[in-house]
Amino acid sequence: MVRDQAGAGGPIIEVAGLVKRFGELVAVDGLSFDVDEGEVFGFVGPNGAGKTTTVECVAGLRAPDEGLVRVCGLDPQADRDRIRHLVGMQLQSSTLPDRLKVREALWLYASFYPNPADERALLTEVGLDGRHDRRFGKLSGGEKQRLSLALALIGNPRIAILDELTTGLDPQARRDTWALIERIRDRGTTIVLVTHYMEEAERLCDRVAVVAAGRLVALDTPEGLIKRAEDTERITFRPSAEVDESLLTALPGVTGVAREGRRLIVTGTGDVAAQVIGALTARQVQALDLRIDRPTLDDAFLALTGHPSDQP
Numbered sequence: 001m002v003r004d005q006a007g008a009g010g011p012i013i014e015v016a017g018l019v020k021r022f023g024e025l026v027a028v029d030g031l032s033f034d035v036d037e038g039e040v041f042g043f044v045g046p047n048g049a050g051k052t053t054t055v056e057c058v059a060g061l062r063a064p065d066e067g068l069v070r071v072c073g074l075d076p077q078a079d080r081d082r083i084r085h086l087v088g089m090q091l092q093s094s095t096l097p098d099r100l101k102v103r104e105a106l107w108l109y110a111s112f113y114p115n116p117a118d119e120r121a122l123l124t125e126v127g128l129d130g131r132h133d134r135r136f137g138k139l140s141g142g143e144k145q146r147l148s149l150a151l152a153l154i155g156n157p158r159i160a161i162l163d164e165l166t167t168g169l170d171p172q173a174r175r176d177t178w179a180l181i182e183r184i185r186d187r188g189t190t191i192v193l194v195t196h197y198m199e200e201a202e203r204l205c206d207r208v209a210v211v212a213a214g215r216l217v218a219l220d221t222p223e224g225l226i227k228r229a230e231d232t233e234r235i236t237f238r239p240s241a242e243v244d245e246s247l248l249t250a251l252p253g254v255t256g257v258a259r260e261g262r263r264l265i266v267t268g269t270g271d272v273a274a275q276v277i278g279a280l281t282a283r284q285v286q287a288l289d290l291r292i293d294r295p296t297l298d299d300a301f302l303a304l305t306g307h308p309s310d311q312p
């Protein structure tokens with residue numbers, strides 16, 4: 001079995017100046033971060049921020065155009081076979097043949113690895129007991145996701161990369177999956193988690209990288225990110241008449257404006273509530289159902305990226 005070549009206690013993943021282009025598009029624009037062994041490291045960011053491309057470069061599935069990527073001290077491109085044994089990747093969308101049975105998929109994947117996990121125990125762990133003989137095409141969305149997690153873990157990887165694992169799951173299934181991720185972490189597996197859900201990042205991640213337009217805009221603990229938003233206020237209201245968002249974004253202190261149905265959510269620092277109400281009043285617009293909230297990780301995200309995060 002391959003042991004890491006990085007020093008004990010050193011980062012298990014090192015990324016420096018990573019650039020990945022698709023033609024003219026710069027999907028990843030100079031990202032640098034380290035992931036320590038045993039931590040749960042989150043990636044959050046708006047759609048198209050470059051999160052998936054980044055983790056694909058870490059897993060060796062894409063070749064970087066520039067920069068350095070090291071996983072357990074190895075270059076994922078040059079050492080693709082060894083990296084495959086060290087990194088388990090759960091992909092956003094599964095591409096298994098519909099007729100393949102759950103246990104056949106596990107056997108197939110297990111055959112790629114020198115020390116695969118026990119298939120039955122793994123199926124029990126991911127909550128697919130009793131589904132051994134079910135064909136992939138007959139699984140529910142949640143079951144497909146659990147199978148993709150089992151396939152990511154079948155090789156007993158030291159690093160599990162989970163890309164939007166809980167997207168589309170109902171709240172109970174999401175909570176069950178969180179408990180499962182915590183058990184995997186407790187066994188010492190390093191976890192890289194791409195998520196759109198701030199609640200998930202807050203609950204699971206030791207550190208979170210906030211990415212926007214291919215760049216790192218913040219890297220901190222969830223608490224640290226919330227602290228950055230501490231002097232941030234979130235003002236939610238329903239305008240009594242149509243309001244041009246640019247009127248609000250132009251105000252001093254406003255860091256983000258988002259629409260949620262007929263409501264507007266303005267995030268900002270300082271006396272931003274007074275600024276917003278003043279600007280509305282000057283245009284004879286009332287702020288109906290006005291609410292001013294303390295910061296959450298969602299607000300930190302909005303303040304850092306200018307985009308609202310997805311709500312489960």
Ligand SMILES: Nc1ncnc2c1ncn2[C@@H]1O[C@H](COP(=O)(O)OP(=O)(O)OP(=O)(O)O)[C@@H](O)[C@H]1O
Binds near residue numbers: 054
């Ligand atoms: N194979 C590809 N060919 C061309 N463009 C691509 C390809 N893969 C990704 N992109 C583009 O690169 C950018 C980054 O995509 P990526 O999937 O890494 O973002 P993401 O942060 O994971 O987004 P999401 O949250 O929507 O999954 C996007 O603009 C996307 O359209």
